């Protein structure tokens with residue numbers, strides 16, 4: 081229980097900071113007033129994050145005196161790592177692209193439903209079976225988080241702070257969002273499968289190192305070899321012209337890497353369904369804390385969402401307890 085609490089607190093705090101820094105990097109005007117200039121090079125940003133994350137995982141393994149088994153790592157494991165690294169590289173561009181064609185509620189609904197594709201891919205691709213109560217808990221958490229986030233959106237709208245200018249959904253947008261969800265599901269289900277099939281070799285840090293290292297190779301290869309993409313050159317010119325952005329980029333990469341230490345630890349010991357439950361409820365719990373600390377107010381719909389999520393967590397804990405006695 082203590083181990084899981086540490087994972088949850090680690091994921092919430094690291095990704096809260098990560099989200100703030102991400103927003104700062106992408107919305108700050110680094111130029112002067114006459115020539116405002118924003119950093120819009122997301123593949124470079126992902127490359128920096130995966131490089132820092134592989135370095136952190138490597139140092140972590142050295143610190144706990146675990147060797148990186150280059151020779152004893154089987155060939156098929158490298159292939160599996162390359163597969164998840166590839167999925168993680170191509171997943172987010174679909175997500176970013178979908179934002180231009182869908183409205184905010186649809187995006188929120190899509191993000192809140194992440195548990196569904198993870199469960200579905202585990203069942204369809206890896207033939208896993210779950211006890212019936214798991215399906216019920218996943219549905220309750222998905223419904224609860226969706227309700228909470230959608231009512232949050234209405235609340236923001238009432239105050240006149242529209243977050244996204246899109247007022248409709250195109251089939252293309254829905255397709256991009258769906259693809260992003262399927263790839264997310266595939267990534268998580270394949271990670272579970274790797275832990276199950278190579279329990280003696282694979283640890284959280286081992287997977288974190290290889291996945292990020294191979295992702296760095298993919299991103300760097302794309303940036304260097306793509307004939308019509310000059311993102312790397314322009315990003316480097318941007319950094320030379322506005323050195324202040326370098327500190328923000330490094331901070332972003334470091335927060336993401338630290339958060340990933342907790343993510344891979346959770347994946348190893350509790351599996352992807354538990355991990356995604358933690359990540360999709362992140363916003364709900366941080367906002368719930370702000371209700372107690374800063375006297376923020378939640379709407380009735382949001383309280384219903386909170387009740388659903390807590391009922392699901394309680395139900396799961398209760399059934400686990402019954403099973404263990």
Ligand SMILES: Nc1ncnc2c1ncn2[C@@H]1O[C@H](COP(=O)(O)OP(=O)(O)O)[C@@H](O)[C@H]1O
Pocket residue numbers: 095191267268271336339340343359360
């Ligand atoms: N299964 C995973 N494997 C590796 N990294 C992950 C995984 N899940 C999440 N992450 C990392 O955590 C970050 C935040 O994830 P998440 O909270 O799910 O937000 P989002 O849905 O916006 O990606 C991701 O960008 C990624 O770096």
